[in-house]
Amino acid sequence: MLRRLRAVILVPFLLLAGCGAGGGENGSCLTCHRGIEHASPAHPRCVSCHGGNERARDKESAHREMFAPRNPSDPRSWEQSCGACHPWQLARVKGSLMQTNTGMIKNIQLTWEGEDGRLYGSRRENVHTADGKERQLAAVTELDNVSGELYRKFCSLCHVGIENSYAYDVGHSAGCAACHFPWNDTGTYAGGDLTMKGRGPASASHRMTGLPGNDVCFRCHNRSGRIALSYMGLNDGNTAQVPTRNGFPGPLLTSGNRSVTRITPDIHYAMGMDCIDCHTSRDIMGDGYAYENLYHQVEIRCEDCHGSGTELPRWREIVRENEAPVRESRQYRRQMRPGMRMIVTGKGRPYSNVFYENGQVRLVGKRSGRLYVSKVITGTPAHTVAGHDRLECYSCHSRAVVQCYGCHTNYDKGRTARDFVKDMDTLGLFTESEDYRMLYPFPLALNQRGKISPVTPGCQTFVTVTEMDGRVSKEGYVTTFKGKQQLRFAPFYSHNTGVKAIGCGECHANPAFLGFGQHEVEGRNIAATMLCPKNEEKPLDGFQTLEGGKVRAFSAVTREHSRPLNEAEVMKVWRANLCIVCHTRPDDPIYRKELDYRALDDALHRRILAVGGTRVAR
Structure with a gap:
């Protein structure tokens, strides 16, 4: 009886005490949110990030002045929350392509209507360009045409300024939390706070992730170029929901009910490396400057760690205790220190986890602490082949390049x-389908650096427009690019790197690598075999033809200074086959200098050529 009486007296007391019963720092917050994870030791107070009143006695008063109840890092409040303590980091993110999507919007414009002289971002923002000039980005909401609408309705969910709670397996928060408070597949809270348990959209835990894992990158980079899939050795090919094993789709499924099969992963992934082990914080969060295209912001190169055929990796010694590698590595398993020789990026800035030590280039995993030794290829025969100085490393070392052909919008x-x-429903619905997807072989062309690199369709679009009254006003037309109705390809790095390079004979003897697509050779002509009913004269998977021995390009390669290989370059590639059939190894001494085809006139080569293919086959 006495026990019951105590309970009756105690319950009203607790109800009167309310959320503020705990008192003190975080008192009212933790009274209700018992079991919630501490964000990090550097973030002790709830109100520092969330706002609100930590001493209020009821929920309404405690929450009244919160910046954003679920996500204070949302761009609508990140100046007050994250930016109050991290102004430099916030300034970098605000101007980064991860937030502005300026390059994506610009290239959609080029594909659909052409530029209008303005530079757009995810919102109106004053930014500084790399040459130190201030420039204002117009908000993409002001881009009142089809390209602006396409971006807002299709592409915008993959920038960090918008929460994506619409799709299974790829959801993420907005703002800084998009990377530092990862979601699970369902976007629901799974931590120890019972008031939030199972609720969403929310991060899986309230514990901050200072160093995001590959799963965070996957949230956005699994569509379009699909670099996260390729890196991890996954491919959502042409199967869709077609059964692949025992009558079931899969073996894996990802967003959009896409069936995912396994391919050989990138060698860096296979060795246990995370995306952030190669990519610097400046690649991801920006460096304070606003760039118009992604390849301007990304500063890393294969040559940084592996060297080129003629130059060793460059390094710079840490001389002060406050330099960037020292600061950034404080949360790594191994910290950098003054006196270390840090490898530098393509922009001459030091990595925070790659260094020169005991005659080796070494990389430490930022999250794992594992130590890797980077193989330096400088001076090796296979990397000093005459004429290969214009090749990007990944032209030879890519195992697969995702190519989506025939995008019907x-x-x-x-x-x-x-x-x-x-954040509203508006008239205008986009739907897409595609004809064909493949991984290999992949075409090569000149990229924006003047180097030969893989290219992939970007965007290869056939458009059908249905008017308000249901009338089809345009059907399967090719959009205009640079004043012409033409398909287009874009330089691309697939993130599916292998140790073993593509064989010399594959690249030099297969016209598909030079942009002729799947084909049949007929005399001095190359006839395409993969045609689309909307474009019967030209192949989807190529951008040039051979007619009467003449090379003619019919599709554009986007990005400045980019183009297909011209006729002289194509013929030079093919002529090398005269030597490759016998001299199959790249370390053969004849490849150390420019090939001299007059050597075929000597007695030895005349005898070989006289017997045709018989001697070669032996």
């Missing part, structure tokens, strides 16, 4: 769809 003006930037 339907735009229905009479139906509504979600505008994720405006």
Whole structure:
């Protein structure tokens, strides 16, 4: 009886005490949110990030002045929350392509309507360009045409400024939390706070992730170029929901009910390396400057760690205790210190985890602490082949390059769809389908650096437009690029690198590598075999033809200074086959200098050529 009486007296007392019963720092917050994970030792107070009143006695008062109840790092409040303590980091993120998506918006414009002289971002923002000039980005909400609408309804969910709670397996928060408070597949809280348990959209835990893992990168980089899939050895090929094993789709499924099969992963992934082990914080969060395209912001190169055929990796010694590698490595398993020789990036800035030690280039995993030795290829025969100085490393060392051919986009003006930037439904629904996807072989062309690199369709679009009254006003037309109706390809690094390079004979003897697509050789002509009903004269998977021995390009390669190989370059590639059939190894001394085809006139080569293929086959 006495026990019951105590309980009756105690319950009203607790109800009167309310959330503030705990008192003190975080008192009212932790009274309700018992079991919640500490964000990090450097973030002790709830109100420092969330705002609100930690001493209030009821929920309404405690929450009244919160910046954002679920996510204080949302761009609508990140100046007050994250930016209050991290102004430099916030300034970098605000101007980075991860937030502005300027390059994506610009290239959609080029594909659909052409530039209008303005530079757009995810929102109106004053930024500084690399030459020190201030420039204002117009908000993409002001881009009142089809390209602006396409970005807002299709592409915008993959920038960090918008929360993506619409898709299984790829959801993420907005702002800084997009990377530092990862979601699980369902976007629901799974931590120890019972008031939030199972609720969403929310991060899986309230514990901050200072160093994001590959799963965080996968959230966005699994579509379009699909570099996260390729890196991890996954491919959502042409199977869709077609059964691949025992009558079931899969063996894995990802967002959009895509069936995912396994391919050989990137060698760096196979060795246990995370995306952030190669990519610097400046690659991801920006360096304070605003760039118009991703390849301007990304500063790393294969040559940084492995050297080139003629130059060793460069390094710079840490001389002060406050330099960037020392500061950034404080949360790594191994910290950098003054006196260490840090490898530098393509922009001459030091890595925070790659250094020169005991005659070796070494990399320490930022999250794992594992130590890797980077093989330096400078001076090796295979990397000093005459004429290969214009090749990007990944032209030879890519195992697979995702290529999506025949993207058919339907735009229905009479139906509504979600505008994720405006956060409302508006007229205009986009739907897409594609003809074919493949991984190998992949075409090569000149990229924006003047180097020969893989290219992939970007964007290879056939558009059908349905008017408000249901009338089809345009059907399967090719959009205009640089004043012409033409398909287009874009330079690309697939993130599926292998140790073993593509064989010399494959690249030099297969016209598909030079942009002719799947084909049949007929005399001095190359006839395409992969044709689309909307474009019957030209192949989807190529950008040039051979007619009467003449090379003619019919599709564009986007990005400045980029283009298909011209006729002289194509013929030079093919002529090397005269030597490759016998001299099959790249370390053969004849490849140390420019090939001299007059040597074929000597007595030895005349005898070989006289017997045709018989002697060669032996």
